[in-house]
Amino acid sequence: MDSPVKKALQSAVSKILEPLATLFLKHGEAYGAFEQLARNAFVKAGFPHMEESGKRPTISGIAALTGLSRKAVAHYQRPELEGQNQSRLRYSRAVRVISGWVNDPLYHLNGVPAVLSIDGPNSRFSELVRHYSGDVSPGALLAMLQQSGNIQVENGSAELVTRAYVPMDTEPDTLNILGVDVAELIHTVSHNVSAEPGNRMFQRKVSAATLNRDDLEAFRVFSNERSQQLLEEYDAWLTRHDISVHSKSQEDAVYVAVGIYYTEGLNQEKP
Numbered sequence: 345m346d347s348p349v350k351k352a353l354q355s356a357v358s359k360i361l362e363p364l365a366t367l368f369l370k371h372g373e374a375y376g377a378f379e380q381l382a383r384n385a386f387v388k389a390g391f392p393h394m395e396e397s398g399k400r401p402t403i404s405g406i407a408a409l410t411g412l413s414r415k416a417v418a419h420y421q422r423p424e425l426e427g428q429n430q431s432r433l434r435y436s437r438a439v440r441v442i443s444g445w446v447n448d449p450l451y452h453l454n455g456v457p458a459v460l461s462i463d464g465p466n467s468r469f470s471e472l473v474r475h476y477s478g479d480v481s482p483g484a485l486l487a488m489l490q491q492s493g494n495i496q497v498e499n500g501s502a503e504l505v506t507r508a509y510v511p512m513d514t515e516p517d518t519l520n521i522l523g524v525d526v527a528e529l530i531h532t533v534s535h536n537v538s539a540e541p542g543n544r545m546f547q548r549k550v551s552a553a554t555l556n557r558d559d560l561e562a563f564r565v566f567s568n569e570r571s572q573q574l575l576e577e578y579d580a581w582l583t584r585h586d587i588s589v590h591s592k593s594q595e596d597a598v599y600v601a602v603g604i605y606y607t608e609g610l611n612q613e614k615p
Contacts, residue, residue, distance in 0.1 A: 360530070367522075386410040387420040435520060437477040438488055438509045444476035445504050446576065447583040457504045462486065462497065469502050508572060525603055546602075560608065571604045578602055 368378055390406040399405060403421075407414045445457045451472055452458055460468035462482075470482040477485060486502065489495040494509055495502045536544045555563065587597045 383412060383416060384420040386412065387417050390417075434488065435509070435524075437480050437485065438492070438494075440476045441473055441485055441489070442494060442504070442507060442509050443579050443583055445472055446507055447580045448475075459501045459503045461501050463500045507576065525605075528601055528603065564606065564608070567606055571606070575602070575604060 365378070368374075387406060387410065390409050391401040394401040394405055394409065403414050403417045406412070406417045410417070412420075445451050445460075451460065451468065458468070460472060462469050467482065469486065473480060473482040473485050486495070486497070489502075489509075490497060492506075492509055494504065494506045496505050497503075532545045532547050536547055539545075582600070587594065
């Protein structure tokens with residue numbers, strides 16, 4: 345690797361690692377736990393890297409590629425923790441249910457998400473959950489959406505009051521969003537570094553280092569409202585093109601995501 349590229353890469357990764365280290369320390373995790381995760385990540389990344397290079401991935405090959413011992417490579421060949429999978433699954437199911445509630449006319453009243461009955465054999469909320477969330481218990485989904493502040497339950501019915509799902513009461517689920525969303529952003533940036541211009545994924549942001557402090561709250565509110573509006577437009581489009589709507593095989597399904605984030609207070613260099 346060229347020296348300027350190597351330095352730029354190391355500088356970029358250093359900026360990523362510092363907030364991660366802060367998060368680790370905040371939750372009582374020391375460097376040893378981080379090191380184990382780093383070793384595991386290099387092993388997991390090594391196998392597809394060798395396959396893309398036209399080589400058959402082996403423990404010896406991964407060891408040579410990553411600088412880890414053969415024993416370490418063999419040790420870190422483990423599936424993802426079940427708890428992480430369950431956390432991701434809960435998040436995905438909650439998002440799908442809210443999306444169906446917002447976009448499916450079956451669950452609308454005068455063009456807006458309807459108040460759905462909870463109790464009884466003809467529970468509309470249970471029907472919504474079965475339609476958009478597989479075999480998950482309607483009661484479990486109801487509790488999740490109550491904890492996150494998405495729904496309000498009154499007189500045996502559920503009303504959708506907030507469309508953006510962010511788990512509030514379960515910290516592991518919130519941290520899982522960190523892993524998924526940041527990983528997707530890094531994947532996009534990594535792809536764009538070497539991709540041809542016509543094959544690059546969308547990656548943009550706006551920022552200002554000299555915003556009047558008195559206008560900060562107004563911009564936060566403005567950006568939140570507009571960002572939520574745009575994401576709901578994307579969500580409606582994705583719902584219309586969901587594979588289940590067209591009764592196609594799951595083999596034709598692909599994953600896609602668009603994310604928007606807001607931040608303030610970082611010590612970026614001013615112009």
